[in-house]
Amino acid sequence: MPTVRRRLATLMYEGVLLFGVVFFAGYLFSTLTQQRNGLVHHNWLAAWVGLVVGVYFVWFWTHGGQTLPMKTWRLQIVGARGGAKVSVWRAVLRYVLAWLWFLPPLALHPLLGLSVPQTLGLAGVWFALYAGVGRLGAGRQFLHDRLAGTKVVTAHR
DSSP: OOOHHHHHHHHHHHHHHHHHHHHHHHHHHHHHTTOOSTTTTHHHHHHHHHHHHHHHHHHHHHTTSOOHHHHHTTEEEEETTTTOOOOHHHHHHHHHHHGGGTHHHHHHHHHHTOOHHHHHHHHHHHHHHHHHHHHHSGGGOOHHHHHHTEEEEEOOO
């Protein structure tokens, strides 16, 4: 089983690559909608970026089970039972559930009227707790993998 440290390193590398994906998606959106101000259509832009990032992950998880960072760190997504290829629906479920890394503390920002530094601090604590639970969980799988019926394994070349 891959270590939590290796999985988090993959997550950081994924963030670097996603910067380019999100930049291109945002550029395409603003060009096609003739967006001149970041506050115009910002909810549609957020939905569009979420969709593009979702398509990115679902495509790679269902076509070989690996994104480029996962290939670099030799990780692969497989079905929790039997290690089968991940279906589109299971990959979509995993993508939606993976937002558990970020959404709970961010949802508290408007609900509790937290300042940005308070929200970032809470997000850091939440991120550490979520990673810690993954380390203690069955097979060192994170909650979103257990709920989606997937698991991260060491890829064989």
